[in-house]
Amino acid sequence: MAAPDGWPGVGAGQGGWLLFGLQPGYPGLSANAHRCVVATPFLMIRIENVTKTYKGGVVALRDVSLDIQKQEFVFLVGPTGSGKSTLIRLLIKEDKPDGGRIWVAGKDIGQLNSWKVPLLRRNIGCVFQDFKLLPNKTAYENVAFALEVIGRPSHVIKAQVPQVLDLVGLSKKHANLPHELSGGEQQRVSIARAFVNRPLILLADEPTGNLDPSTSVGIMRLLDRINRTGTTVVMATHDHNIVDTMRRRVVELDRGSLVRDQARGVYGAFT
Amino acid sequence: MAIKVDYVAKETFFNLKRNLSMASAALITVAVSLTLAGGALLVKRGVDRATIQWKGNVELSVFMKADAAPAESDAIDRQLKAMPEVKKFHYVSKPEAFTEFRTIFANEPDVRDAIGVDDIPPSYRVVPNEAEQTRLIGDRFANTAGVMRVSYAKDEVEALVSITKFLQIMLWTVAVVLLGAACLLILNTIRMAIFARRREVAVMKLVGASNWFIRVPFMLEGLVQGVIGAVAAFSMVWVLRNFFQSWIQSSNSDVQLFKQFLVTGTDVLGTGALLLAVGMVVGVVGSAVAVSRFLDV
Numbered sequence: 001m002a003a004p005d006g007w008p009g010v011g012a013g014q015g016g017w018l019l020f021g022l023q024p025g026y027p028g029l030s031a032n033a034h035r036c037v038v039a040t041p042f043l044m045i046r047i048e049n050v051t052k053t054y055k056g057g058v059v060a061l062r063d064v065s066l067d068i069q070k071q072e073f074v075f076l077v078g079p080t081g082s083g084k085s086t087l088i089r090l091l092i093k094e095d096k097p098d099g100g101r102i103w104v105a106g107k108d109i110g111q112l113n114s115w116k117v118p119l120l121r122r123n124i125g126c127v128f129q130d131f132k133l134l135p136n137k138t139a140y141e142n143v144a145f146a147l148e149v150i151g152r153p154s155h156v157i158k159a160q161v162p163q164v165l166d167l168v169g170l171s172k173k174h175a176n177l178p179h180e181l182s183g184g185e186q187q188r189v190s191i192a193r194a195f196v197n198r199p200l201i202l203l204a205d206e207p208t209g210n211l212d213p214s215t216s217v218g219i220m221r222l223l224d225r226i227n228r229t230g231t232t233v234v235m236a237t238h239d240h241n242i243v244d245t246m247r248r249r250v251v252e253l254d255r256g257s258l259v260r261d262q263a264r265g266v267y268g269a270f271t
Numbered sequence: 272m273a274i275k276v277d278y279v280a281k282e283t284f285f286n287l288k289r290n291l292s293m294a295s296a297a298l299i300t301v302a303v304s305l306t307l308a309g310g311a312l313l314v315k316r317g318v319d320r321a322t323i324q325w326k327g328n329v330e331l332s333v334f335m336k337a338d339a340a341p342a343e344s345d346a347i348d349r350q351l352k353a354m355p356e357v358k359k360f361h362y363v364s365k366p367e368a369f370t371e372f373r374t375i376f377a378n379e380p381d382v383r384d385a386i387g388v389d390d391i392p393p394s395y396r397v398v399p400n401e402a403e404q405t406r407l408i409g410d411r412f413a414n415t416a417g418v419m420r421v422s423y424a425k426d427e428v429e430a431l432v433s434i435t436k437f438l439q440i441m442l443w444t445v446a447v448v449l450l451g452a453a454c455l456l457i458l459n460t461i462r463m464a465i466f467a468r469r470r471e472v473a474v475m476k477l478v479g480a481s482n483w484f485i486r487v488p489f490m491l492e493g494l495v496q497g498v499i500g501a502v503a504a505f506s507m508v509w510v511l512r513n514f515f516q517s518w519i520q521s522s523n524s525d526v527q528l529f530k531q532f533l534v535t536g537t538d539v540l541g542t543g544a545l546l547l548a549v550g551m552v553v554g555v556v557g558s559a560v561a562v563s564r565f566l567d568v
Contacts, residue, residue, distance in 0.1 A: 092477075114482070115481070115482060118476075118479040118480060118481045118482065119479065120479070121476070121477065121478065121479035122478070122479035123479075126477050132470070132473065132474060132477070134470055134471060134474060135470075145471075145474065145478075146474070146478040148278065149474075149475045149478060149480035149484060149485075150478060150479055150480055150481075150484075151481075151484070193474075193478070194478075197478065197479075
């Protein structure tokens with residue numbers, strides 16, 4: 001996998017990149033962490049006592065703490081309004097927490113200058129229920145757009161876009177506009193766009209919410225495959241079947257509070 | 272991170288094309304307001320040029336004959352010094368007067384080159400203590416030996432100055448109001464462009480396009496509108512000035528007042544540069560406000 005770039009101090013390849021640019025006091029590391037660079041599972045995301053209240057006193061997140069390691073696959077589950085989407089918004093700094101701190105890849109994102117926020121986002125791919133594709137661009141152009149606007153040279157774009165379209169299984173439909181594609185295919189384009197820059201983290205907010213069960217399985221296979229390339233995947237979902245089949249880590253939120261964090265969990269753990 | 276020039280140019284062009292009617296409204300307003308501003312500036316240049324000999328409260332000029340003897344000049348000099356009504360005066364020698372003449376007739380090479388430095392009358396420029404004493408002073412020299420003519424600021428320029436002053440104030444007022452309107456129109460055009468491209472902007476933010484990468488095409492769109500408006504205004508000013516100039520030269524008595532009212536090509540070019548600068552500022556300010564208010568990056 002290509003070394004992620006655009007992130008200050010990151011770029012040393014698979015094992016050691018996280019240690020570059022670490023801030024003093026980063027909670028995930030002991031003082032002699034540099035001695036066990038390769039063996040230590042790195043904290044990709046640390047959420048510490050995060051609280052978020054919206055206008056009108058609606059509490060979206062209440063004192064949530066959560067650690068996610070590199071290469072983990074985590075399901076965020078919980079009913080509508082439990083704070084899953086808020087958590088994802090906070091991770092890409094689209095919103096600020098009222099209390100608590102969030103580290104992503106060793107950076108306290110609360111202390112990030114506003115001009116550095118784009119650099120954070122280049123390391124986080126996002127996938128949504130409604131795909132957010134540009135209707136007047138073809139599948140290829142939608143994916144290429146993500147590289148174009150972060151200033152990648154055209155030879156890189158020409159090399160990487162077909163590769164990632166092939167990965168999501170859409171190389172034959174690269175010239176189709178979104179409305180000429182099925183829902184599942186559109187979501188694949190959107191995943192390709194999120195992944196084309198080889199992010200450290202892939203955030204998926206109900207990616208199968210608009211899709212039928214068999215199509216959803218295909219999308220989950222794809223996310224699993226992306227996870228296996230070393231990308232940390234965090235997926236918010238309502239889908240019992242998917243969570244129960246995958247048997248990955250499950251984090252459950254209920255009215256803003258973290259009520260369960262279970263390795264190899266299922267959707268409704270206590271029933 | 273370098274912003275790709277072809278990308279920005281493409282985006283700006285398509286934005287303008289998509290929003291052609293709004294963009295044209297903004298552009299035309301910029302052009303009209305800057306035409307008026309340019310007109311006001313050129314009127315001022317023309318007046319300055321035409322009234323060059325009346326600078327510094329000079330109320331009357333005593334023109335000597337071009338071939339006046341030095342003794343005759345000295346007599347005038349002595350008399351002026353002795354007069355209590357004269358606050359101050361200065362002598363404009365032949366070479367100085369010649370330079371002044373060439374400034375006034377800069378646009379008419381035929382006249383300018385036909386006359387040499389020896390044909391030009393030297394003169395005394397007189398500032399009286401009180402404006403009412405002007406005639407009193409002038410009358411004493413009207414028939415003195417060596418004096419060709421006494422001319423008064425009142426007759427020569429007062430009408431010109433008062434008419435053009437009113438014209439300038441009017442032009443400036445309308446120009447400033449229209450510039451404000453142009454700024455708002457550009458702001459609105461950019462706001463609509465941002466709205467039309469909200470999906471692209473959302474995706475750009477999501478995948479980590481830098482803030483300036485998102486802003487620059489919109490800012491540039493405003494700049495382009497300002498610049499095109501200014502260029503149109505400059506062409507208008509140029510055409511109007513040529514038209515006005517030839518009208519003055521071809522007609523007679525009724526515009527006698529404006530005979531010396533000349534604006535050179537250099538004046539027009541200087542004004543053009545200024546208009547361009549103002550157009551750019553208006554475009555950038557309008558789009559910057561729109562971008563900071565409506566583009567939440």
